[in-house]
Amino acid sequence: MVMVAYVLAGLAALIHVYIFRLESLAWTAPATRKVFGTTPETAEVTKPLAYNQGFYNLFLAIVAVVGIVLAASGSESAGKALMYAGCGSMLAAALVLVTSDGSKLRAALIQGLAPALAVLALLLS
Numbered sequence: 001m002v003m004v005a006y007v008l009a010g011l012a013a014l015i016h017v018y019i020f021r022l023e024s025l026a027w028t029a030p031a032t033r034k035v036f037g038t039t040p041e042t043a044e045v046t047k048p049l050a051y052n053q054g055f056y057n058l059f060l061a062i063v064a065v066v067g068i069v070l071a072a073s074g075s076e077s078a079g080k081a082l083m084y085a086g087c088g089s090m091l092a093a094a095l096v097l098v099t100s101d102g103s104k105l106r107a108a109l110i111q112g113l114a115p116a117l118a119v120l121a122l123l124l125s
Contacts, residue, residue, distance in 0.1 A: 009122075022035060
């Protein structure tokens with residue numbers, strides 16, 4: 001079950017790296033604006049906030065990946081702790097998203113399903 005947790009935590013990290021790219025590097029691009037449902041004007045005004053939020057997602061991904069690497073290389077306790085921290089924070093952020101705006105359920109599922117399953121797999125391992 002621990003290998004399943006590694007794979008799911010890795011998938012969660014990849015999703016959050018993609019979110020980083022959207023928010024921090026491509027926020028005002030038409031395709032990104034379509035994903036987030038923003039206008040060019042709104043995207044321009046919120047660009048600094050999105051840039052910051054994107055890095056938050058990147059840092060969570062890094063925590064999860066470092067956890068995977070540590071756990072796989074023999075420091076299982078430290079690695080699992082980092083995977084719990086990274087994936088647990090991703091899951092918490094998804095819950096905040098959906099509770100703050102119910103219309104964001106799809107986005108919250110994309111953001112939160114893999115980390116939720118990773119945490120569950122860690123608990124079962």
